[in-house]
Amino acid sequence: MTIRINNIVLDIDDDLSLIKNKVAKKLKISKSEIPNLKIIKESIDARKRDIIKFNYCLELEHKNEALIVSRANDKDVKIDDSVFIEEVKPGSKPMTNRPVVIGMGPAGLFAALLLAKSGYRPLVFERGEAVDERTATVERFWSTGELNKESNVQFGEGGAGAFSDGKLTTRIKDRRCDFILSELIKAGAPEEIAYMGKPHVGTDILKTVVKNIREQIRAFGGEVHFSSKLERIIHKDGSVKSIIVNGNEIPCDNLIIAIGHSSRDTYEMMCREGIIMNQKPFAIGVRVEHPQSLIDINQYGKFAGHPRLRAAEYRLTHTSDRLDRSIYSFCMCPGGEVVAAASEENRLVVNGMSYHARDKENANSAVVVTVGPKDFEGTSPLAGMEFQRHYEELAYKVGGGNYIAPVQLVGDFLRDKKSTRLGKVSPSYTPGYNFRELKDCLPLYVTEALKEGLVNFDKKIKGFADDSAVMIGIETRTSAPVRIERNENLESISLKGMYPAGEGAGFAGGIVSAAVDGLKVAENIIKNFCPLNN
Structure with missing residues (x-):
């Protein structure tokens, strides 16, 4: 447990060192009793343009949390015991084949990361190129007009967000957001994204971040394949049986579809296969x-x-x-x-x-x-x-x-x-x-x-x-034009074993919300199945 302190305010020219003084005063303790102080959130108050202030939310670990909070008697001081529990207890149902993730945007990336770290050794297929090769392809398009329909600003490692601002602002309240920010920081994103009011990574840094997450997936036993396009979903009796990728059939009974909002040919294929989706x-x-x-x-x-x-x-x-x-x-x-x-x-x-x-x-x-x-x-x-x-x-x-x-x-x-x-x-x-x-x-x-x-x-x-x-x-690509309908278990209502996820499925609207949706889908698979190698 930690102590959460809200509404610590600094003027624009105040030195950051003043934060500890203000916290000590609010908590009615000495500065020496504050060895570690963590910024949880920093926001700019510019409502009055002639008086700009910085507002902070901070976190403090202390051996006497309850006593300090009680003595402070301040609505801005409370004990915070919220924790993101990364571990999800595996289910007992045997898994016949490795889970498959289609797409390496935020939803697919974080679904694959959680599955890999949990021992499920996912197979990941991305129609576009790895981010370095993709960058060269995109820059060539911008300079010559030579479009690669399989690898471009919309398709490739990192998803559409890799060639945007890398904004991490989200209005959803979900414990998984902290996990996502933590993993991004571990992979090379600036530490400030953990507390900035409107965090962003930027295209230049985001490219390195997604590469590092990809290598984590591989380190935990996952496989990542680029220039690998999903062409067909084979199903029988209402369940996924296999998929066709680049002409090759791959056995599959747990399929995460994280295709992004611009995979129009994939939407068309799923429509032909009878996957229920609706206009959005x-x-x-x-x-x-x-x-x-x-x-x-x-x-x-x-x-x-x-x-x-x-x-x-x-x-x-x-x-x-x-x-x-x-x-x-x-x-x-x-x-x-x-x-x-x-x-x-x-x-x-x-x-x-x-x-x-x-x-x-x-x-x-x-x-x-x-x-x-x-x-x-x-x-x-x-x-x-x-x-x-x-x-x-x-x-x-x-x-x-x-x-x-x-x-x-x-x-x-x-x-x-x-x-x-x-x-x-x-x-x-x-x-x-x-x-x-x-x-x-x-x-x-x-x-x-x-x-x-x-x-x-x-x-x-x-x-x-x-x-x-x-x-x-x-x-025109503000969000997906369809929603692939799914049930309370996050499976397609028309095909058991298929999990539509993220922005392309119509269930998210940005990097963080798409990553959260990918985690939710991965958690559902983990809760139902034991890892393949158990």
């Missing part, structure tokens, strides 16, 4: 770029550029009663860049990415509008996916081909005018861009909702709808 809402829109300095000044005022402050972020939402749509910022990348994120030929989609330092000139974020089954054509479970494809094809054509992005300045977009020259912001999208009207590759209701949202956001961040801010089209 998501959001589409554009990337918007501003000078990072504009965001910093709006968030931090006179303290913008202070050495204690990181590049400022924002999260904006607006509901249009007129259009019955939500408009919101998504995957905001401070000091980042906009990247080409296509996974299919002749279809254009963009995403945002930041390195750990977040020190690029521009800030970017998706600004997206909710869409759902009422907007899709037909009743097919894959109608939302076809909706994405349709507008990605339009964006490709409007941009001029070869993954050149259509670009429009915000001021011109609001006035339905084609842009002819840049203002204060230079687009960071490397394959190139052409000035086009974005309304030509988006539904009318999305265009109208974006206009309303931009005007509203400008009231919250002055300059958000500045004439020279840049809009880059289009963003």
